């Protein structure tokens with residue numbers, strides 16, 4: 438049996454129309470698929486937690502039909518049965534994780550591939566805990582966690598007014614780049630202490646510090662070109678204090694993958710990262726924003742199995 442978790446609002450309704458087509462596909466019945474629609478933020482996580490508890494013995498996989506936000510919830514929801522395979526069918530507006538694991542097909546063709554002959558790569562995702570809540574607050578991210586400007590941009594992108602505006606104009610794919618342009622005028626460095634693999638770094642301020650599982654970010658920007666999804670290390674990208682004009686030029690160069698050549702950009706690898714600050718640090722994790730005083734990030738010791746085509 439497969440359980441399908443569908444976010445009906447993902448990708449401006451694209452997930453819902455794809456779901457209707459998948460339901461009419463003969464393989465859906467043949468493989469004994471059952472579906473749930475999410476009703477609110479957080480619901481996909483609760484559903485994944487419940488279905489793995491109840492059906493873990495017969496479950497061949499959880500199919501996620503939605504965007505990266507829904508996938509983030511499901512990956513955290515299977516925490517008690519982390520060996521449950523996750524079959525992601527991207528139907529959101531950003532879809533960075535699909536690029537990160539190099540999915541070639543999309544939609545119905547991807548569903549058919551998953552049902553007929555899936556590859557099953559194991560991926561070591563990163564875990565994070567905010568404000569020293571090591572024991573109870575450890576969660577997993579699928580794409581990236583970022584501090585400073587990264588958090589400010591995502592907070593802007595998530596404003597209700599802004600979301601409905603990009604939806605009306607059918608430019609949801611440009612959500613992150615437009616929010617970035619709007620945030621650059623307010624950009625200022627954040628101050629912090631940074632430790633990579635236990636070693637304190639001699640860098641105490643930056644426009645942003647972003648830690649990623651794979652290269653993609655903000656709907657297809659290749660922010661960390663050297664990051665590898667199957668690596669046991671994360672990529673840590675730091676943009677040092679920089680003028681607003683240069684910051685703008687830098688983000689344009691991201692699309693050409695040239696930004697890491699700039700002297701203000703550093704990219705390191707690490708399997709554990711700790712960042713702390715005396716002032717609240719704006720942050721984003723997989724597209725959700727907030728603020729914190731410290732955060733510990735570590736590559737997971739156990740892998741998550743994803744279906745791939």
Ligand SMILES: Nc1ncnc2c1ncn2[C@@H]1O[C@H](COP(=O)(O)OP(=O)(O)OP(=O)(O)O)[C@@H](O)[C@H]1O
Nearest residue numbers: 447448475476478503504505506507529530531532
């Ligand atoms: N029924 C619902 N109504 C409103 N929001 C929902 C509902 N179900 C889930 N959500 C929330 O919608 C948010 C956005 O969904 P998701 O990330 O899957 O799509 P997206 O934003 O279009 O794609 P992407 O993250 O790839 O840009 C998620 O954080 C999820 O919690």
